[in-house]
Amino acid sequence: MTDTPLLKVRDISKFYGARIGCQNVSFDLWPGEVLAIVGESGSGKTTLLNCLATRLMPTSGAVEYRMRDGEMRELSRMSEAERRFLMRTDWGFVHQNPADGLRMAVSAGANVGERLMAVGDRHYGKIRETAGDWLRRVEISTDRIDDQPRAFSGGMRQRLQIARNLVTAPRLIFMDEPTGGLDVSVQARLLDLLRGLVQDLGLSAIIVTHDLAVARLLSHRMMVMKDGLVIEQGLTDRVLDDPREAYTQLLVSSILQV
């Protein structure tokens, strides 16, 4: 780890009119670190994530990102062209519903290859080879490379979405409930895969989830949100094993023990 954070978040607030989305959120994200944001529905997790990923403009506050050349840039001061370039090269965004993040009408190979073509790759053979390679890494058989995602199962679609995001070797991935809507065995495989990829590639990630098991397995650090505020943050194991806030204690104790 280096001595400067990858992402510096200072006092981010987002209001929808008089209603609070999230309020005064500050944290640093370090290279290679996985941060989980947990909380119940409507607690402002997704709003916060969208503010960080420039999909929403925060009402106040600043998000700074360390570019590949080491310079810290404030995201809201960047031009739209720069932001969009960042989003398809150095960042990834994994949606809860794979249909939001994939092009359902083009083949799996083209879905993975799109980012490569967007940054200027113009060699069909090489694009296809890279796409095949990434499909293998996310455990999709390469003979499915010409199939459309709509012919894939939910778990496969989610893995394809991950491959599509990782193909340009991003440094930061945002994930919004990556395991939502999948059955438990598929969830387990996906989590296994994600954990492996994050470790191998040294990715930083911010994961929004309401599932504490996901946070426990993937994240180093976690933040607990309630009513738009961060009420507790710390190392994942510390927060889950020794929750201090009453709400966190409630959250941890509501996990079903089978």
Add this chain to the structure above:
Amino acid sequence: MSTADMSSAELATYNFAYLDEQTKRMIRRAILKAIAIPGYQVPFASREMPMPYGWGTGGVQVTAAILGPQDVLKVIDQGADDTTNAVSIRAFFQKVANVAVTTKTREATIIQTRHRIPEEKLTEGQTLVYQVPIPEPLRFLEPRETETRKMHALEEYGLMHVKLYEDIARNGHIATTYAYPVKVEGRYVMDPSPTPKFDNPKMHMSEALQLFGAGREKRIYAVPPYTEVVSLDFEDHPFEIQSFDKPCALCGAENVYLDEVVLDDKGGRMFVCSDTDHCEDRCAHGHRGHLAYNKEAAE
């Protein structure tokens, strides 16, 4: 030409070239802007024309805006001068502008076309007006117009190659045969209207001015003379035009775009020039294909 000298002779008549002068002025402004930014789609206030959308309302408006009394007009539809669309648009301008018309490519100053570029090389001073159904090359890849405009503005054209990638993945080669996307002057990706890709190389460094009008979609775009027009492709799957096994059955021309004509219900067919003027011209100069009508043999 002003309204006054036209209407003095007859009491009630159309304004020269159907459109009123203010509308022509508006369209000319759009055309000038389009020429200034090659390949950029300029919005314009498209008018109702006395023909249905899809019959060339955009092309007709562009032609009406640039037409002068001295112009010689040629109208083609799929290369032919004698098909319904071509005949009716030609008759329309004869009626409302009283201009000279021709079927000869080299005599025309303005050529309105649907889906072809004439085989004969166009020269300086000529203007080719295309009728365009869908001006947006990214339309079927990205349905949101707000998003495609942004993509043009930020030069994000990776998606265009996704389409070509899909072609190769499914068919083993780039199977797009018409409306083949081009990059104009190294900047804007443009849909050359549904012309066969056979004609794409003719757009490159053309001596003639090329104007594109889309009536329903309310867009005008242009390729000025001597402008770079490059068809998109992959390094290992380069752009190539269609080729035909046989020459034209009537005039024996090779390296031209051919239409298939079914002759009977037993599988008989012939391939003839799609550009009828080019074919007739060659026949008049004594070129003969294998199915050409042979006068001496008949006598």
